[in-house]
Amino acid sequence: MKKLVHDRKICLACAGCVGVCPKMALDMFGLDLQIDSEKCVRCGICVKACPVGALTITEVNDA
Numbered sequence: 183m184k185k186l187v188h189d190r191k192i193c194l195a196c197a198g199c200v201g202v203c204p205k206m207a208l209d210m211f212g213l214d215l216q217i218d219s220e221k222c223v224r225c226g227i228c229v230k231a232c233p234v235g236a237l238t239i240t241e242v243n244d245a
Contacts, residue, residue: 184224185242188215193236199228 186207195213207221208228229237 183242184239185219186217186222186224186228187238187240188217189236189238190214192234194234196233198231198233199237202227202231 197210200208200210205221205223207218209216224239226239
C-alpha cells in the first residue's frame, strides 16, 4: 500500500500542492498541510508540484 508523506521540516507552506490536487485531498491550515488519505489516490501530481520535495509517496507495510 502506498502513502503520501509530508515532511514538515522542509515544507515552505506555499500551498502549491493544494491547488494541483485533482481529488482535493490536500488543504492548508495556517502553515500546516492536511492530507485526506481517503480522498488521496497517490497520483503524484502534488509531489511533482512541490518546489522543495516536501511530499513523497512511499510504500507502507500493513503488518
